[in-house]
Amino acid sequence: MFRFKSLGFLALVLILVSACSDNSSKVAKVEVKKNDSGYHRLFVNDEEFFVLGAGLEFGDVRALAEHGGNSFRTWRTRNETEDALDVLDQAHEHGLLVLMCLDVARERHGFDYDDPQAVQEQFDFMKGEVERLKDHPALLAWAIGNELNLEATNLRIYDAVNELSKMIHEVDPNHPTTTTTAGIGKRELDYIKEHCTDIDFLSIQMYGDIVNLQQRISDAGWDGPYMVTEWGATGHWEVSRTEWDVAIEQTSKEKAEAFMERYKVAIEADPVNCMGSYVFLWAQKQERTPTWYGMFLDNGNATETVDAMQYIWTGGWPENRCPTLNSFVLDERTAHENVILKAGNPYTAKVSVTDYENDPIFYRWEILPESTDLGMGGDFERRPETLLAMENEQAEISLDAPLNPGAYRLFVYATDGGNKSATANIPFFVEE
Numbered sequence: 001m002f003r004f005k006s007l008g009f010l011a012l013v014l015i016l017v018s019a020c021s022d023n024s025s026k027v028a029k030v031e032v033k034k035n036d037s038g039y040h041r042l043f044v045n046d047e048e049f050f051v052l053g054a055g056l057e058f059g060d061v062r063a064l065a066e067h068g069g070n071s072f073r074t075w076r077t078r079n080e081t082e083d084a085l086d087v088l089d090q091a092h093e094h095g096l097l098v099l100m101c102l103d104v105a106r107e108r109h110g111f112d113y114d115d116p117q118a119v120q121e122q123f124d125f126m127k128g129e130v131e132r133l134k135d136h137p138a139l140l141a142w143a144i145g146n147e148l149n150l151e152a153t154n155l156r157i158y159d160a161v162n163e164l165s166k167m168i169h170e171v172d173p174n175h176p177t178t179t180t181t182a183g184i185g186k187r188e189l190d191y192i193k194e195h196c197t198d199i200d201f202l203s204i205q206m207y208g209d210i211v212n213l214q215q216r217i218s219d220a221g222w223d224g225p226y227m228v229t230e231w232g233a234t235g236h237w238e239v240s241r242t243e244w245d246v247a248i249e250q251t252s253k254e255k256a257e258a259f260m261e262r263y264k265v266a267i268e269a270d271p272v273n274c275m276g277s278y279v280f281l282w283a284q285k286q287e288r289t290p291t292w293y294g295m296f297l298d299n300g301n302a303t304e305t306v307d308a309m310q311y312i313w314t315g316g317w318p319e320n321r322c323p324t325l326n327s328f329v330l331d332e333r334t335a336h337e338n339v340i341l342k343a344g345n346p347y348t349a350k351v352s353v354t355d356y357e358n359d360p361i362f363y364r365w366e367i368l369p370e371s372t373d374l375g376m377g378g379d380f381e382r383r384p385e386t387l388l389a390m391e392n393e394q395a396e397i398s399l400d401a402p403l404n405p406g407a408y409r410l411f412v413y414a415t416d417g418g419n420k421s422a423t424a425n426i427p428f429f430v431e432e
Contacts, residue, residue, distance in 0.1 A: 027135045028097070029174050032200045032225055032275070040201070040225035040273050042140070042176070044097065051140075051276025052313045053099070055230060058082075059283030059296065065094040067306060068313030072096060073229055073278045075146050075378075076103035077129045084129070088136040097140035099229070099278065100133060101180075102126050104145030104161065106152070108376070113156045122160070127167055134172035141175050142168050143229065147182040147205060151376070155188060158196040165198035176200035180229045183209070189220040201275065205230035206266075208238035208258075213266040228267055228277035232295075232305070234258065236288045243338045244407055244429050246370055249292055251424040253324050256304035263312050279309055286383040288371060289409065291423050297413065301421040321356040323414050325422035328352075330410055339428035341401040350396045351412050351424070359416040364391045367399070370407035370427065405430050 031043045042049045053071035054064055058081065064072060072091065077084040077100065084100060091098045105111035105122060112118060133139060144161045158179070165177040179196070180203040181188060192202070202222060206213060210231045217226070233255045236247040250258065259279070267277050284294035291297070295305045304322045311317055330349045333339045341347055353361050367388040375381045387402060395414075402408060411425040 053278040054282035055280045056282040061090045067310040073099035088138040092138035101143040108151040150182040155191045162196040178203045201225040203229040208234035210266045230280040232280040252304040256308040259308040320418040322420035323355045323422040326352040328424040335426040353414040364413040366411040
């Protein structure tokens with residue numbers, strides 16, 4: 001696997017030390033230009049910088065640096081717990097740079113880009129955010145909006161993006177701009193190439209279909225610099241479904257294997273125009289399930305995808321590797337075999353787990369109702385209430401099916417002594 005060995009965490013530390021040797025708050029000068037090989041790259045204070053990053057919100061910044069990442073991206077400048085200045089300070093403390101996202105309003109949430117007053121009010125707010133953050137030494141670049149093309153019919157949204165990019169270049173000459181798209185299609189790309197020419201590079205977000213990234217880019221007609229600013233587990237819209245129409249999630253082992261393959265065939269495959277990537281998500285979140293997209297669990301434990309990314313970024317595995325989950329069955333059936341149970345009847349679940357260091361494994365089992373609070377494009381979803389939770393040291397349990405008919409999932413978490421967990425879940429349906 002080809003790696004940008006000189007552009008990892010240690011190289012970034014040297015860049016930042018150089019940038020800040022005289023003044024710890026000195027702003028970094030970031031540019032998009034070609035290197036000696038003719039490849040598009042970001043340059044930080046004239047040093048080539050290939051992004052080895054992750055999407056991170058409410059996640060562990062220190063752990064990202066320790067695992068070999070050199071950057072992370074955000075989705076907004078303010079949230080319910082942290083301001084962007086706090087986020088940038090944490091990044092700087094750990095030698096990381098930040099792709100800062102301006103949370104531009106989406107048409108699918110009701111914003112009207114034909115309303116000049118609303119557009120101007122948004123512009124004024126974003127200008128204030130740029131002015132207060134632009135001189136932070138951990139700032140890498142600006143992402144103007146997230147997946148603004150998703151469910152969008154009015155492409156004038158990209159006229160607004162272009163005006164924001166012009167404003168940023170006037171207010172902040174030190175940092176480039178981009179906008180992120182859900183997938184990459186010819187319709188929006190044709191419009192962007194005509195009406196949104198001020199951005200410095202494009203950012204593309206894909207999941208299972210990322211294996212076709214290079215073909216999608218070619219079909220859309222993009223030949224400039226880009227980054228992949230979200231990629232990771234196969235999307236819940238891309239997987240097999242049960243007879244009762246719920247998505248079947250990959251196990252943590254399957255996800256880790258997919259991460260390794262997707263990085264190779266999608267991101268490494270284009271060293272000319274691809275300037276790096278941000279894997280999704282260096283944290284935990286509820287989206288369809290509590291484990292689908294997050295690389296960590298709600299208790300902070302790392303999963304197998306974290307190990308996979310350390311190998312991708314550094315070429316070496318962690319000293320303590322995550323347990324790996326080989327199989328999981330409920331009533332002798334896998335998640336792909338439409339598990340239908342009788343209400344109140346007893347059943348057996350079994351899991352097969354191995355550990356690279358032969359550490360003892362502890363198991364946590366949970367039953368959750370199938371989630372009904374379903375969002376789109378990463379919108380907030382509420383976690384279903386846990387109906388059953390148990391812990392043991394055995395890879396097999398007996399349980400009674402819930403008494404109420406409906407759709408559920410059985411989750412298993414296999415944890416070693418080093419706070420690393422393999423995960424899987426089986427959707428099942430309860431009949432009277």
